Amino acid sequence: xxxxxxxxxxxxxxxxxxxxxxxxxxxxxxxxxxxxxxxxxxxxxxxxxxxxxxxxxxxxxxxxxxxxxxxxxxxxxxxxxxxxxxxxxxxxxxxxxxxxxxxxxxxxxxxxxxxxxxxxxxxxxxxxxxxxxxxxxxxxxxxxxxxxxxxxxxxxxxxxxxxxxxxxxxxxxxxxxxxxxxxxxxxxxxxxxxxxxxxxxxxxxxxxxxxxxxxxxxxxxxxxxxxxxxxxxxxxxxxxxxxxxxxxxxxxxxxxxxxxxxxxxxxxxxxxxxxxxxxxxxxxxxxxxxxxxxxxxxxxxxxxxxxxxxxxxxxxxxxxxxxxxxxxxxxxxxxxxxxxxxxxxxxxxxxxxxxxxxxxxxxxxxxxxxxxxxxxxxxxxxxxxxxxxxxxxxxxxxxxxxxxxxxxxxxxxxxxxxxxxxxxxxxxxxxxxxxxxxxxxxxxxxxxxxxxxxxxxxxx
Amino acid sequence: xxxxxxxxxxxxxxxxxxxxxxxxxxxxxxxxxxxxxxxxxxxxxxxxxxxxxxxxxxxxxxxxxxxxxxxxxxxxxxxxxxxxxxxxxxxxxxxxxxxxxxxxxxxxxxxxxxxx
Numbered sequence: 001x002x003x004x005x006x007x008x009x010x011x012x013x014x015x016x017x018x019x020x021x022x023x024x025x026x027x028x029x030x031x032x033x034x035x036x037x038x039x040x041x042x043x044x045x046x047x048x049x050x051x052x053x054x055x056x057x058x059x060x061x062x063x064x065x066x067x068x069x070x071x072x073x074x075x076x077x078x079x080x081x082x083x084x085x086x087x088x089x090x091x092x093x094x095x096x097x098x099x100x101x102x103x104x105x106x107x108x109x110x111x112x113x114x115x116x117x118x119x120x121x122x123x124x125x126x127x128x129x130x131x132x133x134x135x136x137x138x139x140x141x142x143x144x145x146x147x148x149x150x151x152x153x154x155x156x157x158x159x160x161x162x163x164x165x166x167x168x169x170x171x172x173x174x175x176x177x178x179x180x181x182x183x184x185x186x187x188x189x190x191x192x193x194x195x196x197x198x199x200x201x202x203x204x205x206x207x208x209x210x211x212x213x214x215x216x217x218x219x220x221x222x223x224x225x226x227x228x229x230x231x232x233x234x235x236x237x238x239x240x241x242x243x244x245x246x247x248x249x250x251x252x253x254x255x256x257x258x259x260x261x262x263x264x265x266x267x268x269x270x271x272x273x274x275x276x277x278x279x280x281x282x283x284x285x286x287x288x289x290x291x292x293x294x295x296x297x298x299x300x301x302x303x304x305x306x307x308x309x310x311x312x313x314x315x316x317x318x319x320x321x322x323x324x325x326x327x328x329x330x331x332x333x334x335x336x337x338x339x340x341x342x343x344x345x346x347x348x349x350x351x352x353x354x355x356x357x358x359x360x361x362x363x364x365x366x367x368x369x370x371x372x373x374x375x376x377x378x379x380x381x382x383x384x385x386x387x388x389x390x391x392x393x394x395x396x397x398x399x400x401x402x403x404x405x406x407x408x409x410x411x412x413x414x415x416x417x418x419x420x421x422x423x424x425x426x427x428x429x430x431x432x433x434x435x436x437x438x439x440x441x442x443x444x445x446x447x448x449x450x451x452x453x454x455x456x457x458x459x460x
Numbered sequence: 461x462x463x464x465x466x467x468x469x470x471x472x473x474x475x476x477x478x479x480x481x482x483x484x485x486x487x488x489x490x491x492x493x494x495x496x497x498x499x500x501x502x503x504x505x506x507x508x509x510x511x512x513x514x515x516x517x518x519x520x521x522x523x524x525x526x527x528x529x530x531x532x533x534x535x536x537x538x539x540x541x542x543x544x545x546x547x548x549x550x551x552x553x554x555x556x557x558x559x560x561x562x563x564x565x566x567x568x569x570x571x572x573x574x575x576x
Contacts, residue, residue, distance in 0.1 A: 013507070021510035024487050024539055028506045031488040031533055052505020060511060369531025393531070 002033055002042075004207055005110055009053055011208060014060050026213075050103045163214055167408075168205055172196055174407035175218060175233060182405065182415045185226075192225045211235035211410055229430040230339065230402050230416040239409045256289050264290035268310075269297045274454045277304025277361075278446075284317030284374040287324050294321065298328045298356065306362040306453040309378075312392060312442050316373025320346075326378065327351045329387055331359040336381045339399050339428050342418045362456050364449040367392035367434070368442035373399075379434045384424035389452065390436035392445035399430035466519055469554045472504055472512045477521065477543060477551040484525050486538035487513070513541065521547035 006029045010022050029049070036045045176193040183189035199205060199221050209217070215235035222231045247255070259265070265282040272278050279297055287294070301307055319338050323346065326336055330351035338347065352359060365379055365388050376395045382388035402414025422428060440448040466473060472494075479485060479493035487509055495503050504512075516522045525540040543551070 017510070017514075020514060025506035025510055027536060027538060028487045028491065028509070030536075032491075034533075048503055048505050052507045056505065056507025056511050060507070396531075 002046075003030065005107075006049065007207065007209060007213065008110075009049070012057060017060050023210075046107055047100065047103055050106065051099070163209060163211055165206075168200075168214065171214070171218070171233075171407055171411045172200055172205070174411065175222070175413060178405045178407070178413060178415060179222070182403065182417050183226075183231075184416050184419045188226050188228075192222050195225045196221055211237070215411065228416060229427075230399060230414065232402060232414045234412050234414065236410055236412070240406050240412055242406075259285055259289055264293040266293055266297050269300050271304055272308070272450060274450070274457065275303075275305045276450060276453050276457075277301035277307045278310065279307070280310035280313075282313045283315060284319075284321035284325070284378065286318050287320045290321065291324065294324060298325065298353075298358070302355075302357045304361065305457050306364070307358060308364045308366065308446070308449050308453065309388075310366045310446065311371045311375045311379065312366050312368040312445065314371055314375035316375050316377075316398065319374055319377060322374050322378045322381075323349050326382065328353050328356045328358045329361075329363060329382070334385060334387075335423065336377075337384070337420060337422050337424060337428070338377055339416075339420050339422070339430065340418070341420055343421055362453060363388040364453055365390050365392075366442075366445040366449055367395050367436050368445070369393050369396055369433075370442075371395040371434075376429045376434050380429050381424075383434060383437065389438065389449075390434065391438045391449040391452065392436050392440055393442050394435050395429065395433040397429055397431045397433035399428055466515065466521070466550070469550065470512070472502075472508060473516060473521075474551065474554050475502060475504070476509070476512055476516065477547050477554075480522060480541060480543040481548070481551065484540045484542045486530060486540050488533070488538070489530070490541065516547065517541075519546075520544055521550055 003026070007026060010018060010025060013022070032045055033042075036042060176196055179189040179192050180186075183192070196218070204221075205214070205217065212235045215233040218233040219231065222233070223229065264285045266279070267282055268278065268280040270278050277300075279301060281297070285294075319340065322338075323336060326334070327349040328351075330349055333348040333351050335343075335348055341347070363382065365382065367379060367390050371379065371392075372395065376398065379388075379390055379395060383390050403417050404412060405415060406412040438448060438452065475494045475498065476490055478497060479490045485493060487506070490513075491504050491509060513522065517524065521544060522541050523544055525542045527537040527539055529537055
């Protein structure tokens with residue numbers, strides 16, 4: 001809701017300002033809203049915004065081109081009142097008090113006028129969080145830039161304010177039909193359908209907004225009901241293909257050749273001082289192509305006393321490869337949770353692996369904000385099983401658990417169609433990432449993990 | 461002419477230039493950096509910030525770099541800004557002007573305590 005109000009406020013700025021910086025200003029608002037939670041910080045945020053609004057709006061209209069903040073303190077233009085930034089010099093206490101009261105009254109009035117007092121408290125913030133951070137990608141390799149679609153929601157600058165009523169109607173109807181047909185819980189699907197219609201009838205969807213904002217709004221409306229972070233509506237400026245892109249034999253052959261040429265993204269395997277095995281690989285490639293490469297890499301770690309997996313640049317890949325590599329680390333089959341799949345015999349690692357001597361070796365995994373998707377699957381499960389110590393930064397938060405459904409040329413949605421049993425926790429890494437056991441900057445993670453491994457080995 | 465609006469250099473513009481001295485930043489990064497370098501005294505709102513950025517862009521004191529992710533803030537891609545050599549020069553001359561003022565203030569003994 002807060003975001004909607006701010007989007008409304010931005011509409012009052014001249015078109016030139018909105019086109020140049022409207023989306024950026026909205027993004028800045030989202031960033032602040034996400035970090036300034038709680039009553040007082042939110043109150044402070046709105047006071048800042050209202051003061052800024054009062055100062056910058058007249059100036060935008062007062063000058064031919066936007067003048068600089070604070071410029072009026074030095075020189076005035078065409079008799080337009082101008083102001084210095086308040087933070088430079090604190091106003092009087094009584095002025096602050098009156099300003100706060102007026103701001104609160106204005107805020108309350110807007111809320112009441114819109115008719116939803118507090119109904120959306122936090123929804124704006126939640127949708128801000130989810131913008132573009134609801135990655136969805138087709139599961140099959142070869143992948144064709146899933147990030148492009150994932151980030152499309154938030155990169156619609158310059159803003160296109162002209163999404164018309166017919167388009168909105170079509171997207172909502174498409175969403176409802178897909179939810180009813182595919183969502184894992186039919187009762188919740190029905191509740192979501194009713195909620196989407198209710199929002200539509202109340203006019204919640206009528207505010208001027210571009211495709212990305214509309215997709216985020218629908219995402220938050222669905223999640224408010226289902227509390228399922230894997231549900232996502234996606235807007236793409238580029239037309240979405242009619243049919244799923246089938247990889248031709250030529251494309252598959254090229255993919256295979258490129259993967260092999262790149263050593264299946266296994267970048268480095270070595271034994272570090274202290275007899276610590278180090279393996280850096282930047283994806284979890286298709287085992288049908290890379291099984292032998294992975295096996296060779298794992299075999300070369302056999303003589304190490306501790307293992308460090310470097311996943312700081314690992315952007316994900318195939319769950320089957322996650323299982324294959326994890327299998328080396330256990331002497332018995334172990335259940336590995338994957339939000340994308342129902343439990344099957346494939347959910348258990350094919351352990352023990354003949355010839356592997358890694359089942360009792362300490363394991364450390366280096367992570368960064370770029371560690372993503374299947375790499376997070378690997379991190380999350382080994383962390384939950386207490387089989388590895390994660391060192392580095394919180395990972396990217398891509399669970400990719402929805403199945404893609406195209407609605408029209410620009411809209412599509414990810415809908416979870418399975419409900420995998422998570423024995424570890426109610427939530428997984430979708431949106432929030434996997435938090436490391438030991439926090440360190442990505443660039444310092446190797447040093448930190450090496451230190452931890454050496455300390456552990458010395459204790460033995 | 462944008463340059464005319466920058467003479468004298470308004471405080472917000474100077475703070476934005478200073479915030480970009482060490483690193484390229486996006487709008488939210490600039491806001492946070494300004495807040496930090498002023499010990500929380502100045503928190504530039506979105507309207508003021510992008511208004512100033514627009515004028516600095518037109519005067520070529522800063523430039524747009526690219527859209528990229530900020531891993532700390534999530535996958536949304538943000539527009540980054542960079543200080544140009546002209547902008548760096550302007551920030552330096554403004555700092556020197558303020559240093560001159562400070563010298564005068566010191567000479568007139570209106571400052572208390574130790575000042576660098």
